[in-house]
Amino acid sequence: MPKDKLIIKGAREHNLKNIDLELPRDKFIVFTGLSGSGKSSLAFDTIYAEGQRRYVESLSAYARQFLGQMRKPDVDYIEGLSPAISIDQKTTSKNPRSTVGTVTEIYDYLRLLYARIGIPHCPKCGKEIKKQSVDQMVDKIMELKERTKIQILAPVVRGRKGEHTKLLENIKKNGFVRIRIDGETYDLNEEIHLEKNNKHNIEVVIDRIIIKKGIESRLTDSIETALKLSEGLVIVNIIDGEEILFSENFACPDCGISIGELSPRMFSFNSPYGKCPECDGLGSLMEISPDYIIPDTSLSINEGAVVPWGTLKEDSWTNSVVTALAKYYG
Known part of the structure; x- marks a missing residue:
């Protein structure tokens, strides 16, 4: 089979007139x-x-019995042909969230592809x-300077609304003494x-x-407890210093940047987990241009300097508000 081209001989499907054609592979045609x-008859x-x-x-x-027999197209032969994917032609949409990917429905397949075979990289160090x-977490923590004071924290709630009364009660029942809420440390005996x-x-x-020699066993036990409590995450808080987030799921061992396991929603611009926060x-930002609102700065407000307002009438509500503001601010 030729590796660099697709060879078509004697294509007669529909209105094709017994054509012969050679097409380069791995090219946009x-x-x-x-x-x-x-x-369409050819493609x-x-x-x-x-x-x-x-x-x-x-x-x-066994698989073919569910798919049925497929008719061979009217062509003498085709060489260099790989399994093919066809994307339907559909009417366009003016919805800003409608893209080539969504209209052709290839977007869903791409999200699945990236989620299954994607390899995440640290955005900081690459x-x-x-x-x-x-063991990797313990080794990383033990690299800290000796006599460094740290706290091992289990993040049980991350950016979630609520009073979390039952959660706090359960944590206290499990024998834990202290808790950190929004950066502040509390004793669980306090009323929170x-x-x-x-x-x-x-x-x-x-x-x-x-941090000192010989604490590896204690550190291991504490990390394992935190991971069980927080479903795979642990925070190492260096007293009067930075924090390191570890994950037994996916995390950069050098920078401490942790992410969740890859899922299709991470590659969806319609999902809060995947869309750009900006x-x-x-894919675009709508901003107000002062030049369009006030194109002629030589005009006064009453003369129609603010284009959306137009020329203010004396008995209009907008004019009364503007006049009152002018009197108030001098």
């Missing part, structure tokens, strides 16, 4: 012409149909992000009241340790 000239009814038929024939007999074992409508971060203080997943 466009068929153009008048309506009825055979573009969809010949090349795609034969590629799909050959792929189905390569499947097991290294591959992998799951971290408890959280604002119901505010988002909170709650971390259980698992242990307080001074443009909200639209």
Whole structure:
């Protein structure tokens, strides 16, 4: 089979006139012409149909019985053909969230592809992000300067609204003494009241340790406790210093940057987990231009300097508000 080109001989499907054609592989190719000239007959009814038929024939007999027999297109032969994918032609949409990917429905397949075979990398250092074992976490912590004071924290709530009364009670029942809420440390014997409508971060203080030789076993136990409590995350808070976030899921061992396991929603611009926080997943930002609002700065407000307002009438509500503001501010 030729590796660099697709060879078509004797294509006669529909209105094709026994054509012979050679097409380069791994290239972007466009068929153009008048309506009825055979573009779709060649691309969809010949090349795609034969590629799909050959792929189905390569499947097991059990799988083929559910797909049925596929008709061979009217062509002498095609060489260099790989399994083919066809994308439907659909009407366009003016929705800003409608893209080439969503209209053709290839977007969903791409999200699945990236989620399954994607390899995440640290945005800071560029290294591959992998799951971290408890031993790796311990080794990283032990690299801290001797006599460094740290806290091992288990993040049980991250950016979630609520009073979390039952959670705090359960943490206390499990024998934990201290907790950190929104950066402030509390004793669980205190009365803790959280604002119901505010988002909170709650971390259980698992242990307080001074870095020195021989603490590896204690450190391991504390990390394992934190991981179980927080479903795979642990925060190492260096007293009067930075914090390091570890994950037994996916995290950079050098920078401490941790992410969740790859999922299709991470690659969706319609999901809060995947969309850009700046443009909200639209790919563009709408901003107000002062030059369009006040194109002629030599005019007064009453003369129509503010274009959206136009020329203010004396008895208009807008004019009364502007006049009152002018009197108030001088």
